[in-house]
Amino acid sequence: MLQSKIGFVLNVLFIVYFTSKSANGQTGPTVTLTCRSCNRASSLDQCSGSITCGVNEICYLDELITDQKTVVYNAGCRAKDVCNAGTSKPSIVGKRELQKRGDLVACSACCNRPRYSGEPECNTRLCGIKYANTNTSTCYSCDSSSSGQGDVHEPQDCISQSVCQSNEACGVQRYDYLGSDSHRYVCLPKLICTLLTKEALKRMEECRQSHDSNICGNVGKRSLVNVCTACCGDGLCNTGTCEQLLDRIYNLWKGGALDLHTLQLKQTTTRL
Structure with missing residues (x-):
């Protein structure tokens, strides 16, 4: 009984000591990044x-x-x-x-x-960086309906990869699930991806040139209906959120570094 009471007192003193240090701006060791x-x-x-x-x-x-x-x-x-x-x-x-x-x-x-x-x-x-020998058909794959790792709430939590078909490209989708964002990383048909991307870039260009809210709507921003889809053609390029990928694709296109037909960086060649 005595040992139990002593142990309880020591635990209380331990908690009080570190709480006091935190209150005075002193904390325990931080995790180095x-x-x-x-x-x-x-x-x-x-x-x-x-x-x-x-x-x-x-x-x-x-x-x-x-x-x-x-x-x-x-x-x-x-x-x-x-x-x-x-x-x-x-x-x-x-x-x-x-x-x-x-x-x-x-x-x-x-x-x-x-x-x-x-x-x-x-x-x-970040920003689509990858190893030089990355297969352009390899994409991050987090899809509750077809992959081992399901949809994620945090984009960086998606670590599963899969090899898409030759007529597919990497994609990111965001949707609302019970009031919070959920992200899906998938293979999508290239034809649909090309059409979607061209339309998105057209609307983003109109938005940035006019700054008219009637034209801009929610282009490149969070959608009011909580739905967003973006595609890219390089291996493991589908990282981050849908909106971040759309911004990156737009900037690469405006900078002359994106092939709009393949959705790949112009300096990139297909590796099998």
């Missing part, structure tokens, strides 16, 4: 560096279109306030930060998902 790091890499193969972020930093990855219409990637750590301010969201082509003169930003994104044993750094899943 490790990110992939590179400068002007053409693929994930070349983006092989690793960096540990500071306490006020998280991982980022930028996809840039050079003046030669090729695509390169910068990655590493970036200040949290910069990411939270929105400068690391997929943005209008032409935004420049610390890139070379003439570079255009197709996609810029941040993540703060800790790296666990056996997992890659979270910024290896």
Whole structure:
């Protein structure tokens, strides 16, 4: 009985001690964030560096279109306030930060998902970066109706992959499920994807040129009916949300780096 009471008192003191430290701005050890790091890499193969972020930093990855219409990637750590301010969201082509003169930003994104044993750094899943030998028919596959991993609430939780048919492309769909977003990663018919993408790009172009809410509606933004579909033609390109992929495809197209017929980067060739 005495030992039980002593144990209870020690547990209470332990809780009070750490609660007091937290209240005074002192917390226990924080999880360090490790990110992939590179400068002007053409693929994930070349983006092989690793960096540990500071306490006020998280991982980022930028996809840039050079003046030669090729695509390169910068990655590493970036200040949290910069990411939270929105400068690391997929943005209008032409935004420049610390890139070379003439570079255009197709996609810029941040993540703060800790790296666990056996997992890659979270910024290896941003802005469509992939290994050079990735099969262009390979897509992320999270679909409750046809794959081992079902629909996900967080895009980064989709890790399953599948090989699509030759007449299919990678796709992302977002829909409302019981009041919250659910994301589906699938193979979709290329013909439908091409038609959908051309129509989406047309509406996004009209929207950005006119800034008229009657024309824009919810193009490139969250839909009022909570339905969105986006496609891409490169291997493992269907990452992030539907809206993020649409923005990235639009920026690549405006920057002259996207083949609108195949929905692939122009520098990319099909690998079997």
